Amino acid sequence: MSSPPTxxxxxxxxxxxGAHILDALLTHTNLPIRIAVRSPAKGAALLSARPQHTARLSTITIPDFSSPTLDLTPALAGGIDGVIHVASPVTYAITDNEAELIQPAIRGVEAVLAAAAAAGGVKRVVLTSSFAAVLDISRSGGEYTAADWNPITYAEGVAGSPVEAYRASKKFAERAAWEFVGRGGAGFDLVAIAPPMVFGPVVHPVGSVRELNDSAAVLWRAAEGREALPVARVAFWVDVRDLAEAHVQALLRPEAGGKRYLVAAPERFNYALAATIVGEEFEFAKGRVVEGSLVPDQxxxxxxxxxxxxLGISYRGFRESVVDLVAQISKxxxxxW
Ligand SMILES: NC(=O)c1ccc[n+]([C@@H]2O[C@H](COP(=O)([O-])OP(=O)(O)OC[C@H]3O[C@@H](n4cnc5c(N)ncnc54)[C@H](OP(=O)(O)O)[C@@H]3O)[C@@H](O)[C@H]2O)c1
Incomplete structure (x- = not known):
């Protein structure tokens, strides 16, 4: 890519x-943005919450990625030249790993890339991958870099727990993207963004605590202190606002093309630390006794x-991320709610 998309x-x-990425695009660019949604009602709610930007925003309804006739050609038609592909199933409440997580994740990526190649004129695709595609659970130390890949096999993802299925979904979806551009002829370059746990305030349409996305819901449960503290599967995290900024820069900076980035704050976290911060900062949690080590896995x-x-980003601290989410939800x- 020689010049940024428009x-x-x-x-x-x-x-x-994705909603934070939308807001970062609205704040840091003046570009027109088309939002591909599977729920028109949610798309409308997203737009009506941003009335000052309606002239730059449009929505298009797309099928669920598990649809047997998945075709995203219409979403890419009409002059789209930059894509940020964030959508992928993020749930552990599943009964069929392959049908509900792994295949929709892969097929969504393949459909976006195929439609982008068919459209012609697309310069850059930024893909939201995950640290789940990087993590090696057998590893005992050292530093994870963008060169690392989760060794999980497809079969292990299909037969394993929902957490393993999610990891496989992210690994094989990202692999599919690199293989697609690796075959040549796509006409665009790819940037993959791999964040670990993502925390921070919510700006997407949510009507109740029950509708919170998984990572915010787990943090809120730790903040409420009504049940045993969850165990952090990894000690790495990033604030959603910093992650959104990373996506926008990955879209705009020509030199990012072809790269894979781990986007993670230097500080580690665990849920005892989150609950302690909430106890220090919020009246409703004052005096609460927090069980567990306050030293995250190092x-x-x-x-x-x-x-x-x-990408020119600086990372927020964990306290700010926790406080901003908990203040928002308690209000x-x-x-x-
Ligand atoms: N949250 C984290 O801690 C974290 C960490 C690392 C990577 N990620 C990655 O970041 C991305 C966004 O995650 P998130 O936390 O924002 O999750 P989220 O709040 O659950 O959002 C998921 C988005 O994907 C769409 N989607 C889900 N399944 C779909 C399907 N089968 N077909 C079409 N669209 C589908 C959802 O549409 P609806 O609104 O219609 O449901 C929603 O827009 C995902 O790729 C995820 O793997 C998340």
């Missing part, structure tokens, strides 16, 4: 991370520095 397609904007590290340097609960 007309953007964004998937997943109705979700936690056995491994992650290279979030390369993304910070090459909404007072308003009758």
């Amino acid at each position: 007309h953007i397609l964004l998937t997943g904007a109705t979700g936690f991370i 056995s491994k590290s992650i290279d979030g520095r390369t993304a910070a340097r090459e 909404k609960q007072e308003e009758g």
